[in-house]
Amino acid sequence: MKGIVVLGLAALALAGSALAGVRGAYIEARTADVYTGACFANSEAGLVGELAVMGWKIDKGSWQGVSLDGLSVVGVIKANSTLGDISNTTYPVKSVLIIDEKATPEQRLALRAFAQRMGGDLLNDVARVEYQPVELTVEDGNPHNATATLTAGALASIRTRAVKRSDLSCSHEEVWYPPLTKVGHFMPAIAVAHSYQGEGLGTKWSSPDKRSAFVADFQASE
Numbered sequence: 267m268k269g270i271v272v273l274g275l276a277a278l279a280l281a282g283s284a285l286a287g288v289r290g291a292y293i294e295a296r297t298a299d300v301y302t303g304a305c306f307a308n309s310e311a312g313l314v315g316e317l318a319v320m321g322w323k324i325d326k327g328s329w330q331g332v333s334l335d336g337l338s339v340v341g342v343i344k345a346n347s348t349l350g351d352i353s354n355t356t357y358p359v360k361s362v363l364i365i366d367e368k369a370t371p372e373q374r375l376a377l378r379a380f381a382q383r384m385g386g387d388l389l390n391d392v393a394r395v396e397y398q399p400v401e402l403t404v405e406d407g408n409p410h411n412a413t414a415t416l417t418a419g420a421l422a423s424i425r426t427r428a429v430k431r432s433d434l435s436c437s438h439e440e441v442w443y444p445p446l447t448k449v450g451h452f453m454p455a456i457a458v459a460h461s462y463q464g465e466g467l468g469t470k471w472s473s474p475d476k477r478s479a480f481v482a483d484f485q486a487s488e
Contacts, residue, residue, distance in 0.1 A: 287327050287328075287329075287488065288324045288327030288328065288329055288334055288485070288486055289324070289326055289483070289485040289486075290322060290324040290327075290484060291402055291404045291414070291481075291482070291483055292321070292322050292323075292480075292484045293321050293402060293416050293424055293479065293480065293481050293482075294319065294321070294445060294446055294447075294479060294480050295318065295319055295426070295460035295473070295476075295479040295480075296315050296349055296443075296478045296479075297315050297316065297317040297318070297471060297473040297478065298348055298349075299476055299477040299478050300442060300454060300477065300478055300479070300480065301429060301439055301441055301442065301477040301478075302440075302477055315347075315348035315349055315443075316345040316349060316356075317344055317469070317471055317473070318345075318349055318446065319340065319341070319416070319423075319424055319460065319462055320341045320342075320385065320447065321339070321340040321400070321402050321424070322339055322340075322381065322384065322402070323336075323338045324380075329376045329379060330375075330376045332372050332373055332375075332376035334373060334377060336368075337369050337373060337377060337400075338366045338402050339363065339364070339378070339381045339400065340363070340400055340416070340418045340422055341362070341363055341385050341389050342361060342362040342363075342421075342422055343359060343360075343361050343388050343446075344359065344361070344468070345358075345359045345388070346358055349443065349446060350443035350446075351443075358391065359388050359390075360393045360466075360467055361385070361389045361390075361393065361467075362392070362395070362396065362464060362465075362467060363378060363381060363389065363392055364397075364418040364419070364421055364422060364464075365377050365378060365395065365396070365398075366398075366400045367400075368399070369397075378395070380486070384486060385447060393466040394464070394467075396418075396421060396464060398418050398420075398421060399417075399419055400416075400417070400419075401417050402415070410451065411428060411453075412427065412429070412453040412454070412481045413428060413481070414455075414481045420463065421462065421463055421464035422461065422462045422464065423459055423460070423461050424457060424460050425457070425458045426455035426456060426457055426479045427458055428455060428456070429454060429455060429456055430456075439477070441454055447484075449480070449484045450483045450484055450485060451482060452481065453481050453482070454477065454479070454480055455477075455480065456475070456476070456477055456478075456479065457473065457475070457478045458474060458475065459472075460473045460474060460476070460478065460479065
């Protein structure tokens with residue numbers, strides 16, 4: 267009987283571990299088209315697309331044992347060349363993290379650890395950390411419609427809408443560069459607005475009206 271109880275507790279522990287982690291919404295925008303055809307992608311490769319903003323809103327879950335329900339974090343990236351272009355060297359990459367000012371000190375550390383795990387090498391070299399009001403909203407809570415807004419104080423913003431037929435310049439557009447992080451369902455979108463006006467990267471930008479964004483959902487565990 268004792269062995270059965272031990273096995274049962276072990277099974278519960280494994281089940282709890284499998285359920286641990288976070289889930290929510292994700293958005294990104296770059297300074298190059300991600301939904302495009304070869305001729306347009308080739309004209310941008312190596313010239314633009316080295317700058318990006320990426321943001322996560324955690325609807326539910328914990329990281330490093332800390333609840334992050336309702337909190338958000340943003341990563342801003344300056345790479346050496348076009349992100350996702352295998353013919354050029356992306357690195358070195360510098361980044362800025364913008365962490366939800368509502369977070370407690372413990373949650374701020376967990377949000378930073380979460381973002382750096384999700385961003386991988388893109389968020390390893392953090393030049394600056396900011397604490398700002400961060401809001402990420404997806405229309406109807408459904409990333410399938412690709413309409414979303416991200417604001418990180420006055421430092422960074424993205425506003426997207428769905429791709430329309432009138433946005434297509436040729437008849438063979440496709441997802442040329444995948445999202446910069448692991449996501450679930452994702453939709454390419456038009457970045458109606460995409461900007462970074464903060465410090466730390468030696469540059470600021472505004473890159474609106476490009477086929478340069480993704481809206482997605484995500485689930486992640488440590």
